[in-house]
Amino acid sequence: xxxxxxxxxxxxxxxxxxxxxxxxxxxxxxxxxxxxxxxxxxxxxxxxxxxxxxxxxxxxxxxxxxxxxxxxxxxxxxxxxxxxxxxxxxxxxxxxxxxxxxxxxxxxxxxxxxxxxxxxxxxxxxxxxxxxxxxxxxxxxxxxxxxxxxxxxxxxxxxxxxxxxxxxxxxxxxxxxxxxxxxxxxxxxxxxxxxxxxxxxxxxxxxxxxxxxxxxxxxxxxxxxxxxxxxxxxxxxxxxxx
Numbered sequence: 335x336x337x338x339x340x341x342x343x344x345x346x347x348x349x350x351x352x353x354x355x356x357x358x359x360x361x362x363x364x365x366x367x368x369x370x371x372x373x374x375x376x377x378x379x380x381x382x383x384x385x386x387x388x389x390x391x392x393x394x395x396x397x398x399x400x401x402x403x404x405x406x407x408x409x410x411x412x413x414x415x416x417x418x419x420x421x422x423x424x425x426x427x428x429x430x431x432x433x434x435x436x437x438x439x440x441x442x443x444x445x446x447x448x449x450x451x452x453x454x455x456x457x458x459x460x461x462x463x464x465x466x467x468x469x470x471x472x473x474x475x476x477x478x479x480x481x482x483x484x485x486x487x488x489x490x491x492x493x494x495x496x497x498x499x500x501x502x503x504x505x506x507x508x509x510x511x512x513x514x515x516x517x518x519x520x521x522x523x524x525x526x527x528x529x530x531x532x533x534x535x536x537x538x539x540x541x542x543x544x545x546x547x548x549x550x551x552x553x554x555x556x557x558x559x560x561x562x563x564x565x566x567x568x569x570x571x572x573x574x575x576x
Contacts, residue, residue, distance in 0.1 A: 351376055352384050356416060359394065360485065361516045363558035364411040385410060393419065420485065420517045432527055445529060452533040456540035468509040468545065468566040475513070475541070485517035491563060507546070507565035513538070515560045518553055531560075538562055 354374050359365060365373075371381040388394045393416035398406035436444055462478060463471040472488045479486035491510035518524060524531045531552070539547040542564060550561040 351380065352388060355381075355384055355388065356393065356412065356419065357485075359410060359412050359416070360420060361559070364397075364409040366407055366409055370410070388416075392416075417521075420483075432523065432530075436527070448527075448529055449533055449536070452537040453540060456537045459537075459541040460543075463541065468511065468542070468564070471542065472511055472513060472564065479515065483517070484515045486513065486515045488513045488564075491565070507567060509566040511564050512550065513562045513564055516558075518560065521553070524553070534560075535562070538564070542566075 351374065354376075355370060358370060358373060362369075367378060367381050367385060370376070370385075371378045374381070376384075385394065385396075389396070392413055394410050395413045396408040396410045399409055401407040435447065439447070459475060459478060463474045465471075476486045476488055488511050491512050518531075520530065535547060535549050539545070544566055546563075546565045546567060548563045550563050551557040551559055553560050
């Protein structure tokens with residue numbers, strides 16, 4: 335394993351300042367040196383030194399954006415090489431197999447096949463999450479997704495994503511969260527077959543049948559992360575002492 339790959343080979347367990355920078359950029363999409371210094375608790379001088387090294391290693395790049403009458407600000411973001419450092423457990427064989435199936439089957443049969451796969455996955459997730467509060471199940475779901483190579487986490491809604499909440503119906507939502515996946519473990523496959531990720535929304539909804547699930551952001555649409563609003567419907571639970 336070369337030096338560049340060692341920096342981000344364990345993206346869920348930061349062990350160095352450079353790795354922390356890569357992880358932050360993967361989550362945020364882009365950031366200035368000042369923002370990185372503030373959020374990571376590293377001096378501006380050290381941040382600039384690390385950014386220079388990471389650019390030399392071609393793991394990041396910067397774009398200049400106007401900032402009023404002053405000098406343009408440099409916003410840093412991951413390069414394609416930087417994106418490739420994060421774990422992705424897809425197999426080239428899987429992509430080749432899907433290409434073959436796409437050439438052999440019609441679009442309707444291909445869609446049905448992918449839907450069956452997501453339904454099977456939803457059943458697996460539901461069984462492994464078990465019962466419990468929505469927060470407990472999401473905690474387990476995040477662990478499962480992380481084990482599959484996704485950089486997943488969840489937050490109480492509306493404290494994370496700025497995207498508007500989906501329109502509410504007559505249901506009563508007693509728990510609301512946002513599930514975020516900053517890194518897609520099947521990004522290469524999704525680029526070739528967007529419908530693979532298209533069924534992900536249905537999968538989460540099936541795995542959490544007592545919840546309403548709606549997509550907020552989607553990497554397939556060019557956004558830097560996938561986000562889902564998940565709300566449990568029903569009456570608030572009774573206090574445990576009753």
